[in-house]
Amino acid sequence: MNMKNKGFLSRDFLTQTVGLIVSVIVVLLVYRFYIWPVSEAIEITNSIQKSQNLEGTFIPERSFTVILKNNEQLACLILMMWASIIMVFKFTKLFGEQSMADRQFLKISRGERIMPEDALAHFKEVESQVRRTPRLRGKILPDVILAALHRFDATRSIQDAAHAVSERCEMAYEQLESDLSLIRYIAWAIPSVGFIGTVRGISEALGQADMAIQGDISGVTSSLGLAFNSTFIALLLSIALMLMVHLLQSKQETLIIDMEDLATKSVITLMKTPAAEGSQINYT
Secondary structure (H helix, E strand, O other): OOOOOOOOOOHHHHHHHHHHHHHHHHHHHHHHHHHHHHHHHHHHHHHHHHHHOOOOOOOOOOOHHHHHOOHHHHHHHHHHHHHHHHHHHHHHHHHHHHHHHHOOOOOOOOOOOEOHHHHHHHHHHHHHHHHHOHHHOOOHHHHHHHHHHHHHHHHOOHHHHHHHHHHHHHHHHHHHHHOOHHHHHHHHHHHHHHHHHHHHHHHHHHHOHHHHHOOOOHHHHHHHHHHHHHHHHHHHHHHHHHHHHHHHHHHHHHHHHHHHHHHHHHOHHHEOOOOOOOOOOOOO
16 A cells, blocks of 8 residues: 555545534534524523413423533534544545456466566556556555565565565555544544533532522523533444444455455466476465
């Protein structure tokens, strides 16, 4: 796998930056024009109905907008949307990697074998395809095939070429795992932001203890609502995000296994050294 293009102007960095900007704008617009106005209207209605209810049996109207209204929930939703955008991009990249399985990189007729003296010519052939075709650049399969051909040309050993395939696939998997670090950080940050809301809500409730002793518990209940609502939303989003991370990681593992198997069957099994007729590796 091509390890370059990891700087500030890489596709990954631009996707993360644009994803964050889009997430902030979209979530703020939803809050500005829906969540905050609706929740405020519900709270005003509840306040009026409570003042008109003299029997003390008033049950306030509950709405999901009221649960989402606080800044901690807003921050959690921004983080969740940001992570979702990044993961959609990564799933798209994985599907692009899988499409490489349908491409024939080596032009070899039936029954033909790759001899050590032919490895360099095949290497240049695959390298030329990658240079001419932008969508092949940075893909795992052509990179693994090039590594195998280069090792076979250098060492004239099929075992070394097979080892090169395993090494390059392992490097590709480690790179994919490394690319998940930001998503894992967001998955940790979401419940942390929720707990901040919990601490803030409880501290505000304790600050209004005097009013509760005097019989007015509305402030205390409002603050406790912030405490529990922020944790509730954060935990829900964290569970959903961790499920998505698990699915993505499983997809990555399957991809690497498939790429190693495909490179072995399409390249390593075709290699042959003149030392012995049975020197090629047979994978069936």
